[in-house]
Every structure is written in structure tokens, then in C-alpha cells.
Amino acid sequence: MNNLEPAVQSFVLHFGEMGSRWGINRTVGQIYAVLYLSDEPLNAEQLSERLEISRSNVSMSLKELQSWRLVQLQHLPGDRRDYFSTPNDILDIALTLLEERRKRELDPTLTLLRQTLMEPATSKTEKHAHERMQDMCDLMEQVSDWASDLQRLSRSDLELLLKFGNKVPRLLEMKDKIAVLGKKKR
Amino acid sequence: MNNLEPAVQSFVLHFGEMGSRWGINRTVGQIYAVLYLSDEPLNAEQLSERLEISRSNVSMSLKELQSWRLVQLQHLPGDRRDYFSTPNDILDIALTLLEERRKRELDPTLTLLRQTLMEPATSKTEKHAHERMQDMCDLMEQVSDWASDLQRLSRSDLELLLKFGNKVPRLLEMKDKIAVLGKKKR
DNA sequence: CGGCTATTTCAGTAATTACTGAAATAACTG
DNA sequence: CAGTTATTTCAGTAATTACTGAAATAGCCG
Numbered sequence: 094m095n096n097l098e099p100a101v102q103s104f105v106l107h108f109g110e111m112g113s114r115w116g117i118n119r120t121v122g123q124i125y126a127v128l129y130l131s132d133e134p135l136n137a138e139q140l141s142e143r144l145e146i147s148r149s150n151v152s153m154s155l156k157e158l159q160s161w162r163l164v165q166l167q168h169l170p171g172d173r174r175d176y177f178s179t180p181n182d183i184l185d186i187a188l189t190l191l192e193e194r195r196k197r198e199l200d201p202t203l204t205l206l207r208q209t210l211m212e213p214a215t216s217k218t219e220k221h222a223h224e225r226m227q228d229m230c231d232l233m234e235q236v237s238d239w240a241s242d243l244q245r246l247s248r249s250d251l252e253l254l255l256k257f258g259n260k261v262p263r264l265l266e267m268k269d270k271i272a273v274l275g276k277k278k279r
Numbered sequence: 280m281n282n283l284e285p286a287v288q289s290f291v292l293h294f295g296e297m298g299s300r301w302g303i304n305r306t307v308g309q310i311y312a313v314l315y316l317s318d319e320p321l322n323a324e325q326l327s328e329r330l331e332i333s334r335s336n337v338s339m340s341l342k343e344l345q346s347w348r349l350v351q352l353q354h355l356p357g358d359r360r361d362y363f364s365t366p367n368d369i370l371d372i373a374l375t376l377l378e379e380r381r382k383r384e385l386d387p388t389l390t391l392l393r394q395t396l397m398e399p400a401t402s403k404t405e406k407h408a409h410e411r412m413q414d415m416c417d418l419m420e421q422v423s424d425w426a427s428d429l430q431r432l433s434r435s436d437l438e439l440l441l442k443f444g445n446k447v448p449r450l451l452e453m454k455d456k457i458a459v460l461g462k463k464k465r
Numbered sequence: 466c467g468g469c470t471a472t473t474t475c476a477g478t479a480a481t482t483a484c485t486g487a488a489a490t491a492a493c494t495g
Numbered sequence: 496c497a498g499t500t501a502t503t504t505c506a507g508t509a510a511t512t513a514c515t516g517a518a519a520t521a522g523c524c525g
Binding site: 120149153173 | 482483484485486487492493
């Protein structure tokens with residue numbers, strides 16, 4: 094890993110750590126970091142060398158990253174090896190991550206909650222448990238909808254939303270107008 | 280764990296799984312789930328029995344949850360054991376989670392990125408890496424600011440924001456007015 | 466203080482997860 | 496088709512993480 098430039102190396106190490114703090118493992122995080130910083134697509138062999146990990150480990154980790162749609166596979170003319178890169182736009186990446194997490198974490202939980210809430214609650218404690226689950230279900234639905242909506246925004250709207258984020262409270266002062274707008278259009 | 284009512288049990292198991300998909304481990308997730316659904320505070324002994332795990336495991340897991348500020352410690356009159364519960368409001372919980380994750384994941388990464396970006400980039404590849412890091416840094420700052428702002432919103436504004444979430448695109452149609460408002464007040 | 470109860474700590478072990486090398490598969494090339 | 500190169504799979508092992516029981520600590524109460 095000393096073949097990496099210092100700035101790259103510390104970023105890669107940090108990402109590895111963050112990865113394992115998440116569900117993702119260290120190696121997967123490191124591979125992603127290397128690809129993200131690289132100015133050209135890399136093949137498995139190169140990743141294996143730079144991170145000093147086995148070829149097979151690279152193969153498995155890349156499969157994992159592909160399942161998250163976080164890396165793109167491409168070919169260079171006259172070279173039949175697989176080359177990998179990340180999207181150029183960090184917003185693209187963030188949106189993909191958000192969407193995948195929604196699918197993997199929110200959706201299954203929502204399914205379970207709805208299913209459980211179909212059954213009648215008998216005892217007092219069970220009634221209370223149902224209330225709690227209902228609250229969680231409601232919130233998760235809202236968050237899930239929010240996330241879906243973000244996916245549909247144009248790039249420029251997204252950037253606007255991010256930029257004005259720290260003025261959200263003020264934006265909410267306009268809630269009356271927004272409410273009117275909501276009624277008018279729907 | 281068969282002492283738990285079926286609805287509770289499946290929720291607890293699911294939460295355990297989700298926990299380990301996260302950085303948090305299965306037991307911690309299960310304990311949290313039990314506490315969240317319980318209609319009364321529980322002590323370590325009770326958690327140990329219900330989940331059939333050792334007393335010491337409960338102790339460690341509760342410490343972990345306390346470090347995330349996700350459980351509240353309290354005492355019952357005439358009983359010197361520690362009792363634990365979660366906040367009643369799921370929004371409270373979500374905000375705490377958001378804030379802790381910001382502190383643990385975004386902040387350290389931002390620190391590293393800023394630090395690295397202070398150094399000059401020499402080679403061509405290093406310049407490219409710096410650009411990538413700068414992009415990530417910018418986005419993370421915006422997200423971090425967003426998260427901070429959410430913490431400061433009143434409960435009613437938060438609920439409004441959540442409810443109107445799926446009308447975000449329409450809300451952005453008003454960007455001109457928002458821009459004006461931004462200038463006027465700042 | 467001495468006994469009692471509750472909680473924490475921690476070394477050892479169990480369970481899980483990550484990684485490797487070797488072998489199998491796949492895909493091209495002459 | 497045989498040879499060559501690239502990728503994947505997988506059984507075995509290494510490394511990490513989770514969990515336990517026993518011992519230590521802490522705090523109360525008579």
C-alpha cells in the first residue's frame with residue numbers, strides 16, 4: 094500500500110475504517126476509495142497490487158460493490174481484462190447509496206411492520222407494542238417517500254435543495270403558500 | 280426468547296439482523312427493540328431473561344446504547360436497580376440517531392478531508408485525487424449542515440417537512456421566491 | 466464495619482466474518 | 496481445438512468480533 098501517494102493512502106485507510114463501522118467490510122471500502130480517487134479505470138490485478146490483497150479477495154469485493162451499483166465495469170480497447178471505475182459525480186454516488194440502503198434497510202422493515210400490524214393485538218402489552226410499531230411504520234414510510242422523491246429531482250433542483258438546506262426553517266415559514274399550492278395541484 | 284409475544288419476537292429478531300447489517304451488533308439491536316416495544320422500563324436482569332443472554336452481555340450492550348444516547352436510565356421508587364427505556368417519540372429517536380451518526384461518521388471524515396486538502400497536490404494523479412476529495416468534502420459539508428438544521432427545527436415544523444416531503448419538487452418551483460427571501464434576511 | 470445486592474470488568478472462549486491459494490470455469494486467440 | 500489469459504468459486508484458515516462466567520468494584524443498609 095506504500096505504492097499509493099500519501100494523500101490517497103490516508104483517505105483509503107480512513108474509508109476502510111468507516112466501511113467496517115458500517116456493514117461493509119474494510120477491503121470493500123478501501124477498493125472503493127482507490128477507484129474513487131483514481132483518474133483512470135483500474136483492473137483487478139492493479140487493485141490487488143496497490144492494496145496488497147489477494148486477487149480472489151478483489152474479485153469478491155468487486156462483486157459486492159457491483160451489487161450496490163457503486164462501480165461501473167468497462168473495457169479498454171485491445172485489452173480483455175475488466176476495468177472498474179466509479180461515477181464522476183459525487184451526487185450520483187450519494188443517490189445510489191441512498192437508494193440501495195432504502196431498498197435493503199427500509200423496505201424489508203416496512204414489510205415486516207405492516208405484516209405484523211395486520212394481526213390483532215390481544216394483551217395490553219401487545220397493544221402498546223403495536224402502537225410503537227405503527228409510529229415507526231409511519232415515520233419510515235415518510236422517510237422512504239422522501240428518499241424516492243429525491244431520486245426523481247433534476248440535478249439542478251437537487252443542488253438547489255442542498256444549498257438552501259441550511260435555510261430550511263425559513264423555508265418553512267412559507268408553509269401556508271405551500272399548503273395552498275399542494276391543494277391546487279392535487 | 281419464547282417468553283416474548285410473537286409480534287414482539289419477530290420485531291426483535293428483525294432488528295437484531297438489521298443491527299448486524301449496520302455497525303451495531305445483533306444483541307444491541309435486540310435489546311433496543313425490546314426496550315422500544317416495552318410499555319414499562321426494564322432492568323438488566325429482565326433483558327437478560329427475555330433475550331436469553333448473559334447478564335454481562337446486557338451490561339456491555341446497554342453501555343453501548345447509552346453512548347449513542349438511545350436509552351434513558353431511570354430508577355423506580357424503592358428499587359435500587361437501574362431501569363432502562365427509550366424515548367416515547369420516534370422522531371426523538373430518529374433525530375438522536377441522525378446526530379450521533381453525523382458526529383461519528385461525517386465529522387471525522389470531514390476533518391481528514393480538510394486536512395489532506397491543505398497539502399499541495401504535486402503529480403497529475405494527486406491533483407485528480409484532490410478534486411475528488413474536494414467534491415466529497417463539499418457535499419458532506421452540505422449534508423452535515425442539513426442534519427444540524429433539522430435538529431433545530433420545532434416538532435411541528437419537522438412534521439410538516441416530513442409530510443410535504445413528497446412534494447419537494449413542487450416546493451422547488453418556488454425557488455425564485457426563496458432566493459429573494461434568502462437575500463432579504465441575510 | 467460486614468453483609469447484601471447490583472453493576473462492571475475482563476480474560477478466555479465461542480462464533481462469525483474475512484481472506485487466501487488452489488482449482489474450476491469462462492472467454493478469447495491463433 | 497489447444498493454449499493462454501482472466502475471472503470466479505470455494506474449502507480451509509486466519510483474523511476479528513461477540514459473548515460468557517468469574518472476579519472485582521461499587522453502593523447501600525442495618
